[in-house]
Amino acid sequence: MLATVASTLTHLECSSCKKTHPHDRLQNLCTCGKPLLARYDLKAAAKTLTRAALAGRPGNMWRYAEVLPGNPPVSLGEGMTPLLHARRAGAAVGLENLYVKDEGLNPTGSFKARGLSAAVTQAKAYGAKALGIPTAGNSGGALAAYAAQAGIPCVIVMPADTPVANVMECRAFGADVRKIDGLISDCGKYVAEHKDREGWFDVSTLKEPYRIEGKKTMGYELWEQFEGKLPDVIIYPTGGGVGLIGMCKAFDEMEAMGWIGSGRPRMVSVQAAGCAPIVRAFVTERDTAEFWEHAETIASGLRVPKALGDFIILAYLRATRGTAVAATDQEMLAAGRELAALEGIYAAPEGAATLVAARKLVAARWIRPGETVVLFNTGTGYKYSEAWQRALDAGG
Numbered sequence: 003m004l005a006t007v008a009s010t011l012t013h014l015e016c017s018s019c020k021k022t023h024p025h026d027r028l029q030n031l032c033t034c035g036k037p038l039l040a041r042y043d044l045k046a047a048a049k050t051l052t053r054a055a056l057a058g059r060p061g062n063m064w065r066y067a068e069v070l071p072g073n074p075p076v077s078l079g080e081g082m083t084p085l086l087h088a089r090r091a092g093a094a095v096g097l098e099n100l101y102v103k104d105e106g107l108n109p110t111g112s113f114k115a116r117g118l119s120a121a122v123t124q125a126k127a128y129g130a131k132a133l134g135i136p137t138a139g140n141s142g143g144a145l146a147a148y149a150a151q152a153g154i155p156c157v158i159v160m161p162a163d164t165p166v167a168n169v170m171e172c173r174a175f176g177a178d179v180r181k182i183d184g185l186i187s188d189c190g191k192y193v194a195e196h197k198d199r200e201g202w203f204d205v206s207t208l209k210e211p212y213r214i215e216g217k218k219t220m221g222y223e224l225w226e227q228f229e230g231k232l233p234d235v236i237i238y239p240t241g242g243g244v245g246l247i248g249m250c251k252a253f254d255e256m257e258a259m260g261w262i263g264s265g266r267p268r269m270v271s272v273q274a275a276g277c278a279p280i281v282r283a284f285v286t287e288r289d290t291a292e293f294w295e296h297a298e299t300i301a302s303g304l305r306v307p308k309a310l311g312d313f314i315i316l317a318y319l320r321a322t323r324g325t326a327v328a329a330t331d332q333e334m335l336a337a338g339r340e341l342a343a344l345e346g347i348y349a350a351p352e353g354a355a356t357l358v359a360a361r362k363l364v365a366a367r368w369i370r371p372g373e374t375v376v377l378f379n380t381g382t383g384y385k386y387s388e389a390w391q392r393a394l395d396a397g398g
């Protein structure tokens with residue numbers, strides 16, 4: 003049982019200035035203003051975290067207990083989502099070994115569950131009285147659910163035009179929902195201005211260290227599901243970039259534990275053509291991204307005009323010989339219909355964007371036909387009725 007396995011978390015370290023911080027209390031950013039990363043005693047972790055040991059553990063993300071925080075999990079069964087061999091969609095884009103990691107099957111229908119499970123676990127353990135978050139939709143729903151399970155009040159700040167399902171779930175979970183006439187960046191400002199006065203612990207993307215820890219488990223799962231190997235290419239719909247950073251962090255930890263060598267999957271960020279700050283920065287060879295003016299896309303999770311971790315995302319894209327690609331809303335809607343009709347996967351537009359990127363990269367011969375490619379469907383299509391209505395109307 004899990005109780006016999008100990009977390010090897012030792013401290014937090016700044017992603018930029020490398021200053022260390024204790025982990026046994028509530029923590030937001032480093033004093034230098036950059037995100038903190040959790041660090042473990044990986045030598046100790048490697049002794050008990052083995053494929054054989056994992057075989058007997060629960061089918062959720064907390065199975066990787068050695069490399070997660072050690073407090074009693076606030077859990078709804080997140081993680082260990084299916085890795086599906088998408089043969090027909092693969093044939094449609096010219097790939098034999100195309101896989102979809104279907105994160106839409108997580109609690110609250112998106113991979114945000116992983117990050118918020120870890121963040122709420124820590125916030126509860128260290129006494130947060132209330133939680134606040136700016137959200138494009140899915141992170142709000144996930145926070146509201148985990149806060150409800152933890153018995154901690156939360157405030158969700160979202161753009162007024164967030165998909166209806168996201169607003170409803172937050173209200174159902176009992177959250178205080180505040181709608182802002184603006185983008186997630188405006189919601190972030192609102193949280194920053196109100197959190198101290200109203201006593202919320204800020205669980206914004208990358209402003210606390212544990213959402214990355216939850217999302218990194220996607221990297222561990224890939225390794226387990228590919229039976230001790232990693233794919234050649236991972237295509238990830240990038241907003242704040244937490245999942246991409248998390249998976250790359252997981253691969254670094256695996257190398258330190260001797261599970262893998264220095265090779266890495268080539269990481270691909272796909273963004274919406276109407277909000278593509280990382281693509282623009284990658285193409286123009288910048289180390290950071292500039293704020294994207296007038297961001298607009300049906301893929302609400304990708305409507306992030308400026309990511310706090312942009313410098314980390316860009317560094318990982320280059321270090322893994324990856325790339326960045328944009329997809330238009332039209333392309334996403336069409337690809338969503340393809341994934342649904344060919345594979346039975348009802349994807350979020352963000353997830354559909356990964357199929358658009360795969361097709362473009364195969365056509366450009368950046369991906370070779372025999373390579374193993376994983377698409378991340380980061381959310382369920384059931385929360386995007388407005389987008390799906392448009393997709394179906396367009397397709398007749």
Ligand SMILES: *Cc1c(COP(=O)(O)O)cnc(C)c1O
Pocket residue numbers: 112114140141207239240241242243244245246303304350352353380381
């Ligand atoms: C939040 C979200 C994203 C972007 O995730 P990041 O890890 O912040 O880049 C992508 N897809 C969906 C469905 C999301 O909810």
